[in-house]
Amino acid sequence: MRCKNSFVAIAAFSEDEFRGLCEAMNRLDLFEKYASIDERLKEENQDVIYKTLHDWAKEKTVEELIELSNKFGFASDKVMSSKDQYEDEHWKERKSIWVYDDPISGSLAEVAPVPKLSESPGRIKWTARPTGIDNEHVFIRILGLSKEEVEELYKKNVIGRWIEQIPWTCPPPDWNGKDGLFYP
Amino acid sequence: MEEKSWHDWAKENCDPFKASEKPEALSDVVVLDVSYGSFAGLYASSLLAEYGAKVIRIEPPEGDVARKMTPYGIKINNTGLAYIVEGRNKYHITLDLTKEEGREIFIEMAKKADVLIETYKPGYMDSLGIGYRQLRKINPRLIYCAISSYGHFGPKAKSNKNDYDVVDQAMSGMAWTTGIPEEYEEFPEHARVPTKLGPWIGWYVGGGFAAFGIMVALWYRLMSGKGQFIDVCPAEAQAKTNNYYVQYYHTKKKVVGRVANFDPAVFVYTIVRAKDGMAFMAGFSDINFYALTSIIDRPDLREKYPTIHHRLNPETWPKCLAEIEK
Numbered sequence: 001m002r003c004k005n006s007f008v009a010i011a012a013f014s015e016d017e018f019r020g021l022c023e024a025m026n027r028l029d030l031f032e033k034y035a036s037i038d039e040r041l042k043e044e045n046q047d048v049i050y051k052t053l054h055d056w057a058k059e060k061t062v063e064e065l066i067e068l069s070n071k072f073g074f075a076s077d078k079v080m081s082s083k084d085q086y087e088d089e090h091w092k093e094r095k096s097i098w099v100y101d102d103p104i105s106g107s108l109a110e111v112a113p114v115p116k117l118s119e120s121p122g123r124i125k126w127t128a129r130p131t132g133i134d135n136e137h138v139f140i141r142i143l144g145l146s147k148e149e150v151e152e153l154y155k156k157n158v159i160g161r162w163i164e165q166i167p168w169t170c171p172p173p174d175w176n177g178k179d180g181l182f183y184p
Numbered sequence: 185m186e187e188k189s190w191h192d193w194a195k196e197n198c199d200p201f202k203a204s205e206k207p208e209a210l211s212d213v214v215v216l217d218v219s220y221g222s223f224a225g226l227y228a229s230s231l232l233a234e235y236g237a238k239v240i241r242i243e244p245p246e247g248d249v250a251r252k253m254t255p256y257g258i259k260i261n262n263t264g265l266a267y268i269v270e271g272r273n274k275y276h277i278t279l280d281l282t283k284e285e286g287r288e289i290f291i292e293m294a295k296k297a298d299v300l301i302e303t304y305k306p307g308y309m310d311s312l313g314i315g316y317r318q319l320r321k322i323n324p325r326l327i328y329c330a331i332s333s334y335g336h337f338g339p340k341a342k343s344n345k346n347d348y349d350v351v352d353q354a355m356s357g358m359a360w361t362t363g364i365p366e367e368y369e370e371f372p373e374h375a376r377v378p379t380k381l382g383p384w385i386g387w388y389v390g391g392g393f394a395a396f397g398i399m400v401a402l403w404y405r406l407m408s409g410k411g412q413f414i415d416v417c418p419a420e421a422q423a424k425t426n427n428y429y430v431q432y433y434h435t436k437k438k439v440v441g442r443v444a445n446f447d448p449a450v451f452v453y454t455i456v457r458a459k460d461g462m463a464f465m466a467g468f469s470d471i472n473f474y475a476l477t478s479i480i481d482r483p484d485l486r487e488k489y490p491t492i493h494h495r496l497n498p499e500t501w502p503k504c505l506a507e508i509e510k
Contacts (some may be wrong), residue, residue: 007378009354014221014249017346058510059206075333075345079354082433087422090340097430109434111424113429115397116335119412120404128401 001054004061010053014039025056038115085111091164102127103180104171126180131169132161137183206237215239215299217274218281219291221249222303223384224331224418226270229301232398233273240293241274254337266384270414278280287314294319299327299398303347306336316413326411327401329394335417347418352386354378356422357429363442368502378442388499390418390423406487417487452476454501457509465508468492 001008012021018040022031030052034040040049057065062078069076077086086097086109098112105127112123137161139145153159162169171177186193215237219225224333233239241248253487254264263271272475280286291314294300300319302309309315309330316328334340353359363379364371397414403412421429429440440448445455452467467476472494477486486505489495495504 002374002377007346007354008360009350009359009380011348011350013253013345013348014346023219038257040316041254043256052400070343073344075348075351075353078350079359080357081360082357082426082429084360085355085357086430086433090334090338091420093338094335094417094420096417096423099434107434108431110428110430111420111426114393114421114424115329115414115416117404117412117414119408119410120400122400143282 001057003057003065007061007079008057008062008065008076010057010076012068014118017074019119020048021053021074024068024074025052026070027052031065055131098124100121100124104106104129106172127181130162130171133171134182135159135161141183193216195486203263203268210235213237214297215298215301216242216297217301218242219248219301219303219331220244221253222269222331223250223253223266223349223387224299224347224352224390224394224416225248226267227388228329228394228398229274230270230272230333231392231395232299237299241271241273242279242281242290244292245278247278259345276349281312281314283332289352290314291319291322294326295323297326299322299329301329301331301394301398303331305346306330306332306334308339309473320411320413324411325405325409327398327405327414328411329391329398329401329414329416331394331418333417333418333419333421336415343374347387347417349384349387350380352390352418352422353380355503356386357418358385359427360420361426361429362443364444365442365498368444374446376442386418386422389422391418393418393421393424443498444501445452446498446505448496448498451495451501452504454505456505470494476508483509 001010010021013016014036019028019031022028027146030049034045034049038043043092060068065076080088085091091097092115094112096112097109099107099109102108110124110125111152113124116122136147136150139150139153140147145153150159150162162171165172188196210232212233213236215229215232215241217225217229220243229237229239229241248267250269250270251263255264258265260268279290281290294314305452307315310317316326316330319326321327330336331347332341333345333351334343355508359380362381363374366376368376394414394416397416401412401414412492433439447453451465451467452465452473455462456465463474467473470491473489474486477483485504489500489504494500
């Protein structure tokens with residue numbers, strides 16, 4: 001819902017949470033009227049509760065609403081943009097946004113591996129690579145073809161590597177031709 | 185040449201009508217699902233149960249509050265539709281974990297289990313003496329999957345808040361980019377807001393990633409013999425499905441805003457109003473846009489928006505769509 005300076009989500013399903021929310025709004029009369037979950041789920045009652053909630057929230061800031069949710073025990077947090085996620089202290093400590101240096105493409109960022117595992121955690125090691133850059137690593141070292149066989153495949157155009165005329169197949173122009181290679 | 189067509193082979197071999205004749209992949213996996221008020225936890229164990237895991241749902245004697253979460257109070261046998269759906273293939277037992285006797289029985293079960301799923305506030309199970317730190321001593325092979333609003337560490341992990349789908353969706357970044365843009369002034373103000381997806385997608389994506397993490401941990405246990413702790417934050421899981429949005433911010437220091445039914449990477453690629461309903465239409469590349477404008481006999485549109493750069497301008501989208509809908 002819209003608040004003074006942005007948008008928040010609010011949830012208060014259980015009795016305790018709904019009571020907390022009504023207390024925060026200074027509207028305990030709503031809690032008394034709609035004390036049971038079944039009452040709150042009726043469409044006509046939802047309309048009344050939501051209208052009250054919207055009118056109340058739009059006069060508060062995100063920070064005020066989150067503080068009230070902490071104090072009164074209902075769930076609430078900001079509608080986050082990618083900028084919010086990138087800068088959020090909690091997400092930073094969890095390394096939820098994985099900022100890393102790719103040996104070929106440089107500084108990159110994306111959402112970290114989910115979930116977090118204590119013994120065998122996920123990690124992000126590199127990004128998309130120029131087309132065909134790992135041909136030798138995979139065909140020779142992993143699959144076990146000979147250098148000559150791989151050479152032959154290049155000649156027959158069964159495999160290939162990046163072509164300058166097709167820019168999105170290529171490494172960046174400032175790449176030194178060595179960083180990030182897995183072969184030899 | 186194979187005798188059968190590929191499609192016949194696929195039908196014969198993947199036909200769900202013959203499922204009961206075949207083995208179940210997870211039939212030797214025992215899962216304790218002690219989740220409470222969380223469809224992320226319930227969905228994770230549902231996925232495992234569909235493939236044969238023996239899932240034992242442990243509810244408090246008064247039942248899981250999730251049974252009450254249902255559209256407009258509609259119920260089957262007094263249980264909400266959502267719980268009816270996510271109760272599939274599970275044994276249902278009760279145990280009061282706040283009582284010592286309940287915890288003693290729970291520990292006996294945890295000794296023999298492969299997987300435990302819980303959704304309490306971080307540290308709650310630990311405070312009862314039945315968290316991962318205690319259970320791994322009696323069962324080092326246990327895979328303990330905890331799902332919570334903020335995850336089990338970080339400044340907000342100690343917050344006293346339950347995990348709810350709408351808050352997960354808000355934090356995921358997806359609500360931020362879904363809905364009618366602020367600048368589309370032909371729509372009323374209350375309609376131009378970040379918009380959550382209809383289903384409980386934060387919970388469901390969180391649960392899906394939990395099941396994925398459990399499978400990764402089961403595979404690692406095959407190699408190492410070790411169990412482990414899994415920390416699932418549904419908002420992070422849903423954020424993981426937000427295309428390139430974080431990379432976009434990292435590169436451009438700009439955020440992708442709300443894009444209504446459009447896509448900032450492709451246009452035409454949207455839902456259009458047809459005579460008798462709504463239909464999806466795409467015509468992005470120059471050649472496809474040429475074809476689309478030829479079919480609808482509007483060559484003027486390709487003169488006005490000749491390249492993909494013209495077509496990827498957000499101001500173009502509603503105007504061009506309105507012309508196509510004519």
